[in-house]
Amino acid sequence: MKSPTKDSKLFHLKSNFAPTGDQPAAIAKLAEFQTNEQVLLGATGTGKTFTIANVIQKVQLPTVVIAHNKTLAGQLYQELKELFPNNAVEYFISYFDFYQPEAYLPAKGVYIEKSATVNEEIKRLRVSTLHSLSTRKDVIVVGSVASIYPTSSPADFAQYSLWLVVGKEYGLSELKTQLIHLNYVVNKQQLTPGKFRFQGDVVEVFPGYAQDYVLRLSFFDQQLEQIARIDPLTNKVLETLNSFKLGPADEYIVNQNDLGVALDTIKAELKDRLKYFERLNFPERAQRLQTITEHDLADLKAWGVCSGVENYARHLEHRPPHSKPYNIFDYFTKGEWLLVVDESHQTLPQIKGMYNTDISRKQSLIEYGFRLPSALDNRPLSYEEFRQGINKVIYVSATPREEEIQLSHNNVVEQLVRPTYLLDPEVIVKPKDNQVEDLVSEIINQRKHNGRTFVTVLTIKMAENLTDFLKERNIKVAYIHKDIKALERLILLTDLRKGEYECLVGINLLREGLDVPEVSLVAIFDADIPGLPRDERSLIQIIGRAARNVHGRVIMYANTISEQMDKAIKETQRRRTIQMAYNEQHHKTPMTVQKPITLNQPIKLKTKSSEQQKAALIKQLTKEMKQAAANQNYELAIEIRDSIFELEKQFRGKIKS
Numbered sequence: 232m233k234s235p236t237k238d239s240k241l242f243h244l245k246s247n248f249a250p251t252g253d254q255p256a257a258i259a260k261l262a263e264f265q266t267n268e269q270v271l272l273g274a275t276g277t278g279k280t281f282t283i284a285n286v287i288q289k290v291q292l293p294t295v296v297i298a299h300n301k302t303l304a305g306q307l308y309q310e311l312k313e314l315f316p317n318n319a320v321e322y323f324i325s326y327f328d329f330y331q332p333e334a335y336l337p338a339k340g341v342y343i344e345k346s347a348t349v350n351e352e353i354k355r356l357r358v359s360t361l362h363s364l365s366t367r368k369d370v371i372v373v374g375s376v377a378s379i380y381p382t383s384s385p386a387d388f389a390q391y392s393l394w395l396v397v398g399k400e401y402g403l404s405e406l407k408t409q410l411i412h413l414n415y416v417v418n419k420q421q422l423t424p425g426k427f428r429f430q431g432d433v434v435e436v437f438p439g440y441a442q443d444y445v446l447r448l449s450f451f452d453q454q455l456e457q458i459a460r461i462d463p464l465t466n467k468v469l470e471t472l473n474s475f476k477l478g479p480a481d482e483y484i485v486n487q488n489d490l491g492v493a494l495d496t497i498k499a500e501l502k503d504r505l506k507y508f509e510r511l512n513f514p515e516r517a518q519r520l521q522t523i524t525e526h527d528l529a530d531l532k533a534w535g536v537c538s539g540v541e542n543y544a545r546h547l548e549h550r551p552p553h554s555k556p557y558n559i560f561d562y563f564t565k566g567e568w569l570l571v572v573d574e575s576h577q578t579l580p581q582i583k584g585m586y587n588t589d590i591s592r593k594q595s596l597i598e599y600g601f602r603l604p605s606a607l608d609n610r611p612l613s614y615e616e617f618r619q620g621i622n623k624v625i626y627v628s629a630t631p632r633e634e635e636i637q638l639s640h641n642n643v644v645e646q647l648v649r650p651t652y653l654l655d656p657e658v659i660v661k662p663k664d665n666q667v668e669d670l671v672s673e674i675i676n677q678r679k680h681n682g683r684t685f686v687t688v689l690t691i692k693m694a695e696n697l698t699d700f701l702k703e704r705n706i707k708v709a710y711i712h713k714d715i716k717a718l719e720r721l722i723l724l725t726d727l728r729k730g731e732y733e734c735l736v737g738i739n740l741l742r743e744g745l746d747v748p749e750v751s752l753v754a755i756f757d758a759d760i761p762g763l764p765r766d767e768r769s770l771i772q773i774i775g776r777a778a779r780n781v782h783g784r785v786i787m788y789a790n791t792i793s794e795q796m797d798k799a800i801k802e803t804q805r806r807r808t809i810q811m812a813y814n815e816q817h818h819k820t821p822m823t824v825q826k827p828i829t830l831n832q833p834i835k836l837k838t839k840s841s842e843q844q845k846a847a848l849i850k851q852l853t854k855e856m857k858q859a860a861a862n863q864n865y866e867l868a869i870e871i872r873d874s875i876f877e878l879e880k881q882f883r884g885k886i887k888s
């Protein structure tokens with residue numbers, strides 16, 4: 232692929248670090264795009280995100296990065312925002328902090344009403360994403376699998392905007408109506424994104440996608456005299472403008488002019504469905520559907536919105552039955568673009584399952600008269616539809632599945648050499664018969680080089696019993712389980728690093744996302760038991776937890792060597808061989824990852840600290856998060872980010888109370 236000329240470059244990567252190890256070769260090969268679909272097989276700790284960032288800069292293409300959960304998406308967003316400070320790096324995940332979808336359980340005769348808690352900041356970031364895609368070309372969107380759910384159509388979102396020009400006359404009442412049609416809401420007291428207020432001849436609008444400025448419109452009579460962007464906290468004028476295109480306050484805009492047509496098609500569908508129930512002699516279902524739908528129609532006519540308005544999306548968007556809903560990928564249809572599927576071994580299976588799950592839930596609602604059949608047309612993309620929208624794609628994983636390899640036509644780019652030149656750990660298999668006593672001996676031996684230990688078991692009971700036993704043997708141990716929140720998890724990990732603990736016991740929490748360079752031993756109990764926690768990919772991910780330390784070792788306790796164990800051990804040895812050969816050829820010495828331990832004491836202030844202390848702590852953690860990202864210490868960065876989120880929730884909760 233031919234790169235743009237220097238003057239035409241849209242994406243500019245900023246970093247104090249240059250690609251090292253396998254990164255330069257991986258970047259060069261990926262950027263060639265010999266096939267439209269490729270795999271980046273990157274071992275744990277090799278800097279896969281930094282490689283992808285360099286590919287984006289090299290190919291100069293708008294990019295979507297999809298992760299399999301919000302936490303990982305947040306990590307990637309932070310990393311890429313740091314690496315591309317002058318580009319539009321956007322965040323597009325579900326804006327629900329809590330979401331219970333509408334459902335009907337026929338076997339129990341129970342109807343479950345939709346219940347949700349909306350995160351206003353995430354909602355703003357979604358609007359910001361669509362705004363950037365509608366107005367810029369230098370966009371990188373980081374999203375979760377929720378990206379395949381519907382959003383506003385590109386044409387509608389671009390259409391619903393308001394051009395403001397200095398010197399032009401506007402009727403203030405007409406301007407107010409136009410703002411309301413863009414889903415802006417009057418709020419005379421406090422301006423937040425999506426709100427506006429009139430103060431005499433001055434109108435202040437907080438764009439629904441903005442964070443750091445408010446739009447101030449100053450009028451003389453009916454003429455717009457000045458457009459200024461002002462600081463929302465200090466009211467200081469940041470800049471004055473001759474014109475401004477104000478985008479919608481919300482992701483979804485109902486076209487008031489075409490609303491009547493949508494209402495008519497909803498009524499027609501209702502009429503047909505009532506006849507259907509009458510033929511089947513289901514009067515209760517017919518009555519229920521008529522009551523619900525007519526109530527929704529009345530609300531739509533009066534307000535342009537109703538409870539469960541998404542169920543009428545196909546009518547409101549004037550789409551034909553069974554058509555594909557609009558989604559984020561529709562904003563990338565005008566030219567080449569790049570899709571990056573992070574942790575593809577988990578992300579692709581999630582995308583595959585979402586369509587069928589949604590259809591299954593709605594079928595009962597439709598069959599029993601809670602919703603019209605058109606509700607099925609507001610849905611996530613099917614896997615086939617997702618595939619149809621792909622232009623160029625890179626699947627990123629330390630353990631890609633056979634599907635990704637086949638899709639890439641075996642175009643697999645390996646990145647096995649770490650910037651620290653650390654080797655994959657040595658893997659040892661020991662019998663289970665004396666595993667607990669052997670583990671105690673190994674943990675004690677770890678003290679010689681001040682090493683720490685991770686232990687992974689299969690059940691909660693085993694984890695609890697093992698933790699209790701180790702405590703009885705004077706081992707400084709803690710149990711890290713699924714109910715531990717991010718902040719407490721970070722405290723435990725920091726205590727482990729400081730030596731307050733020498734061992735952590737967990738279940739499947741040791742597969743991904745734990746970056747503790749002091750850990751030089753990972754012990755895997757029941758490594759030969761078949762199943763997901765002990766399949767080849769899971770074992771390789773667990774083995775990777777010991778790849779931050781020059782003394783890294785893994786002990787698998789097993790009475791037999793299962794097929795999955797054998798594959799994982801052989802793959803680890805293959806990688807070790809390549810890494811050792813590289814180090815020997817280039818005269819490189821492996822180095823344990825170095826990172827400061829600075830978080831524990833301030834975090835323990837937690838709920839007892841004053842609001843001033845919490846604000847200072849958030850500021851400190853933000854600085855450390857950015858430093859971790861700058862040092863390519865990305866797993867630490869996301870740990871800190873999660874802690875910031877929890878502290879901010881405490882902070883907001885205190886203010887509200």
